[in-house]
Amino acid sequence: MAKIFLKLLLAAASGVLVSIAIAGPLSQGSPPPDFSLRSLDEKNLRLSEYRSEVVILNFWAPWCGKCLEALQSLDALYADYREAGLQVLSVTVEGPPEDIREHLSGTGISFPVLTDDDYKSVSRMYDLGKLPLTLLIDREGNLRYRHAGLKRETNQKIVGQLEVLLSE
């Protein structure tokens, strides 16, 4: 019996240490900060309402050259995996919405594009560094993978990770 209590105590202590180690706004395995933003089609969308779906959350800006390329890759993924439970949300850190609509006209992007230009509150919460920033969030709402910037192998990695999350 004493052994069990000792193990429970050790487990609790390890829980505390793990928790301290992963503290921070963007910790892998923890829920990322929740937010709601207005989309280009004038709907308010909240990240936490997509729990039970795998979410790809992408941050971008119109002045970022590789961002449009990343958005188009994500749109292809969205078309392929939407039925399997994928939701893509992209957040632009620049505005206004009219300019973003014009910027994206002709690209055929079909997932919601949200604008964070008024207060930049969401961008601040997510502590953006290199753009595009792409986050993969599992069905339980936990951040699982993070990709800053766009490298040649990024899309391939995202597909592999996405398939893992969709199969869970």
Added chain:
Amino acid sequence: MGIHHLVKNIFVGTMLALLSHISLADPLAQAAAITSLDHDTQALKKAVLDLNKELFLLEEELLYPANTQVAVFVSMDVGQYFALESVQLTMDGKDVGNYLYTEREVDALHRGGVHQLYLGNLKVGEHELVAIFTGKGPHGRDYKRGATLEFAKNIGSKYVELSISDRVEQLQPEFMVREWD
């Protein structure tokens, strides 16, 4: 998120400890332990949930003591003439909240839900609260209205309700601010 995540980690850690204990025991004890594991797991899960709830209440009591606590709620009655999109809240001229409501949240308000928009601390004395409601008004037009409340904060909690209802005779929405002590 810290304290609740901590509780979750403790739960996971404890479960791992239980499992490792079973794997180390002799075969007979192992069989008995497996039989009772489900009950133990359920009991442990309930204990963790209770602990999490207590921690949440304790956290709230510590951060917002009853003597200085001010809470602002949003409610909606019918709302036929107004489709709520956001509420911006200022307290004594300082922005304290800007909340965008999703379709699901507005639907919950229509069904009688009440949303806690703000929870904070205020000193005893006179204060001014301004709420700006944004949405679509009659005929789908952009609609923005403000409501102001000047109130005295005494010792004890103060609750303020921002209520959206319909003024049927004028076919317009109505925004009211009510105090609750």
